[in-house]
Amino acid sequence: MLTKVKMPLSDMMAAALAMDESILDADQVENLIKFSPTKEEMELLKGYTGDKENLGKCEQFFLELMKVPRVESKLRVFLFKILFNSQISEFKKSLNTVNSACEEVRNSMKLKEIMKKILYLGNTLNQGTARGSAIGFKLDSLLKLTDTRATNNKMTLMHYLCKVLASKSPALLDFHEDLRSLEAASKIQLKSLAEEMQAIIKGLEKVKLELGASENDGPVSDVFRKTLQEFIGIAEIEVASVTNLYSVVGRNADALALYFGEDPVRCPFEQVTVTLLNFVRLFRKANEENCKQVELEKKKAQKDVEMENAKGINLAKSGK
Structure with a gap:
């Protein structure tokens, strides 16, 4: 790692303490953390009294790091600062998608x-039975429309639904256009969002702890403290905003299940979105198959007409 460093080690550490993102990027800071000296290595170097120029670059690097109190903690704070904006941005994107x-x-x-x-179709089919006057149905019943088949075993209830809609309410066939965020939302796990929210909150707490601990570091951490105070001021506003958005999303996710008469505990957001997405796909597939069938029937009818016409012409010729 050190062979790739094109600056004096003292300048690199100054950039790290200043948390200067224009000099050190996330990968470089991660490497600094990864290659920080262990306690044993620091103990060995503390006892060295010879000329530092005689040491290898690795040992010189360790000595630079050892000049800074809790250097690994500071580097982790710097890494959090570098990644903070993109982390918040991606998190907000997921929340807004939900x-x-x-x-x-x-x-x-x-x-x-x-x-x-x-619902009307189900009640019509179940007329005269205990299930024939239902006021609703379970959400997962949407996926069972492809299981019920006609006596010829070719058409499913989903095909029939699409056929009825195409005939009487064709404007409803493109309902999927209303649900543009559904596919992206179906890939999001609320548990992962909760973990991400906690990681952001705990990360900021660690930053504040390091700021407090640095008060006793002396001049070596002056620039670090000043830069960190400015960052915390901005980060606290961002975290408060995203925490509020996260709460709103949680309520809306539960409300989605309730909208379909489902219990959010038994039928969580993830299940609702995946069920709806699968219904959309099955619906569109059935509608496409219906359209192809209609097209085939048209071509067959046209061919039959052409054959009848040709037959008539041949009969006329033979009559002469």
Whole structure:
């Protein structure tokens, strides 16, 4: 690692203490942490009284690090600062995706109308039975529409639904256009978001602890403390904002399950989005297959007409 360093070791440490991102990037700081001396190595070097120029570059590097109290902690703070903006940005992106998906699903009038059609269809099929007057159905029932087949075993209930919609309500067929964030949201785990939120909060707490501990370091940490105080002021505002957004997302994720009459504990956000996404895919596939079938029937009818016409012409010729 040191062979790649193109600056004096003292300048490198000065850049680290100043937390200067224009000189050291995340990979370089990670390497500094990785190659920090162990307690045993520091004890060995503390006892060295000879000329430092006679030491290897690695030992000289260790001596530079040892001039700074709690150097590894400071380097980890620097790394947190470097990664902070991108970490917050990615986290917000995930939170906003979940929020968007929840809003899109709940605001989609087309999806609501399709749900009504499915309920009506189910009640019609179950007429005369105990299940024939249902006021709703379980969300996972959406995926069972492909399981129920007609007597010819070719058409499923999903195909029939698409056929009815194409005939009577064609404007509903593109309901998936309302749910643009659904696929991205289905890949997000709320547990991972919770862990990320905790990592951000704990990371900032460690930064504050190091700031407090550095008060007794003396002049060696003056620039470090000043830079860190400025960063904490900005970071606290960002973390407060993202914490509030995270709380809103949690409420909206639970509300999505409740919107479908499901218990958020038994049917969490992840299950809701995956079920809806699979329904969208099965629906679109069935509709495409219906369209292909209609096209085949048109071509067959056209071919039959052409054959009848040709047959008539041949009969006319033979009559002469």
